[in-house]
Amino acid sequence: MNLLEVTNVSKRFGGLTANEDVTFSVEAGQIVGLIGPNGAGKTTLFNCVAGFYPPSSGAIVLDGRDIAGLAPEACARAGVARTFQIARTFTSMTACENVMTAAMLSEHKVSAARTSAMQWLAFANLERFADKPAGSMTISEQRRLAVARALAINPRILLMDEVMAGLNPSEVKEAVDVVLKIRQRGIACLVVEHVLEGIMPIADKIVVLDRGCKIVEGTPQQVSSDPVVIHAYLGDA
């Protein structure tokens, strides 16, 4: 059974249609890439799944439960974690405290949250920053911290919004390693990404959006040779 099923989701802002009848699914433990040119509606769709926008119509079902229109905090409880384009770490806290705050979703006890937070920091290769202020870390470190924080709520699926944008090649590799490690844990990943060389080699499936609609869905090989996709990215050649 599919973990996440997005069925005929449309999102309109007044007269503007950002998403039209988008349907796709994510299986448990899969890495699914959501790609498309600028303005294709990737982030809007992403925000609908994470609860930040209520979809205008359509269903979003996680593990048999319709989560469309739930508030972000309710989506988080249901098992959807997310990161943002900018890391949005809690800058008045240390790295460990950032992750602890998320770990408190399952248990309010501070000592238990610390234990769990340290494990997630180690997972993201950030233990050495545990007691450093989050604001003093580099962009790439803060992005990984945001991933560790999102994972600390013990989600079924993690939505990542452009985790690789603006990173240098070695940082992209680090980010890719983290995504692969997440899959090993059985957590599905839905990755919105511009950096195609980062996502193409690791994705189990790619969903391509253009002008709000899904134009193609398939394996990375199928997608990258598809004339419709090439047309959407490059226009008439």
Next chain:
Amino acid sequence: MKVLAFFCLCLLAALALPAFVDASHLNLAILVLMAAQLGVAWNIVGGYAGQVSLGHAAFYGLGAYTSTLLLVKFGVNPWFGTLAGGVVAATLSLAFGWSCFRLKGHYFAMATIAVAELVQIFFTEWEWGGAAVGLTAPVTNAGWAWMTFSTKLPYYWLALGLLLVTLAVNFWIERSWLGYYFRAIKDEPDAARSIGVNIARYKQIALSVSAFFTALGGSLYAQKELYIDPNSVLSTALSIKMALVSILGGAGTLFGPVIGSVVLTSIEEFTRILYGGTGRGIDTIIYASLIIAVAVFYPSGIVGWWHGLRRRWASRKAAAADAVRAHSAAAAPQAPAGEPS
């Protein structure tokens, strides 16, 4: 550890203070303690949770009016009245939060001013509640049983006790999940929601706890003065002072508001003593200038400035130690590094 030692020292000084000062200075000390308590209470929602309220006088007034009305009209003991005032303020903070938390940042602050003004107008017009004339509490039952005294000293102990209780609650909040959630809401509300924090609920919790303790401060004021009117317990200036004490001292820190209150109340009272008699408002001009100076040069408050200074000392000390090490290494290459020359 150092903070704990400093706190114990301050507490000892506060306990010993009444033995050394006269009545007028004791009154100043009471004002400092009361302003500190209000700042600490404000800090819960304004500092930790980052929701800058400029309408807290509403809760202060609700506390003062609840206990005084219960006492004057129904003969209810002020100890109970004080508690009732806290409960009334915390309950009405639900309506306050319901209306104001729809807005963010500056708009939230403006809405809180408006709601507090409404409360002030209500009490100014409310005949049964004393209207603009205010309420005078009876002095017949003096003593601890009725929280009414003819001397200042008992009010000093009450103010100190209330401050300590409020500090203890903040201390607990700061270390519990509430403190983490409040700071998360302040730093990045969207990220807080994405990890399951119901930010509407937690902002309201912060506001209600803050309102409760602000109201206790209001009731204490009413018992100390035995007279209240809308201007003395519901004015916007009062709301601003609660915020200022906390922000100048260091918003979102445990002892910031206490330090802020010592500085601010002293400046306020001394400029009044020195220049207040001229009738030209020089005291308020100096008071305002000092506030602006602190705000411009130490935007993170006195506590933030102190932490910055300590960091600079630490890095200078480390640099000096490095220099000594380099020097001794150059002078005696065989000597182990780090040995004092």
